[in-house]
Amino acid sequence: MTSIPFWLIQLIGLVGSVIAITSLQSGSRKKILSLQVVCCVLWVTHYGLLGAWTGALINCLGLGRAVVCACNDRKWAKSPLWLVFFLVCYAVSPLLTWDGPHCLLLGGAMMLTTVALWVHDMRLTRLLFLLNSPLVLLYNLIAQSYSCAAIEVVALTSFALAVWRFDVHKRPCNT
Structure with a gap:
């Protein structure tokens, strides 16, 4: 067991999550991918300290994925x-x-994220992030990543807002 206080472990995950949810508001693919690298480093640390090895391994892969996608x-x-x-x-x-x-939830969510980061269609990127959010939320609750679970609710709202701002609201009305 780690001697790092539980609250500090939760804070590390929280910072990564805040960066992740705000990244989509930029509307820039390059900025999103750069911020994904930062998030992955924080989450590898967070999940590793929790002993949630699926989260740690998947976020290690996320580092490589972000580089290739960029x-x-x-x-x-x-x-x-x-x-x-x-x-x-x-x-x-x-x-x-x-x-x-529950490990399958995070694997599925990261598959959605991988496709989201691979494509150059920002509309599809935002939609896939929106779809992965409930899977990540459930994994985080089970893995005792409470700070990430709490912020995932905010992330879900952020992703929905990004879809609304960039995809739905700007679409011409058929009247």
Whole structure:
């Protein structure tokens, strides 16, 4: 067991979550991906300290995913094989760190996030983030990541707001 106070572990996760939910408000793919790197580092630390190894492993993969997605306009990173690679990794990760069916929730959520970060369609990116949020919320509750669970409710609201601001509200009305 770690000697780090539980409140500090929760604070580390909270900071990562706040960065994550505010990132989509930028409307910039590059900024979102840069902030994802910061979030992943904080979450690896947070989940590792909690002993939630699925969360830690999946966020380690998130670091690599963010780099590849940020560079997928370059030849070496354009291959759809990267997308397949990360989807397979996220599907297998919960099995490698298995401590119950709840691990599958985070694997599924990260598969949605991977597709969201891969595509260049910001509308689809925001929608997929919105869909992954309930899965992450449930995983966090079970893994005792209470700060991340609490902020995930805010994240869900933020993602819905981003979809509204950038996708629904700006759409021309059919009258």
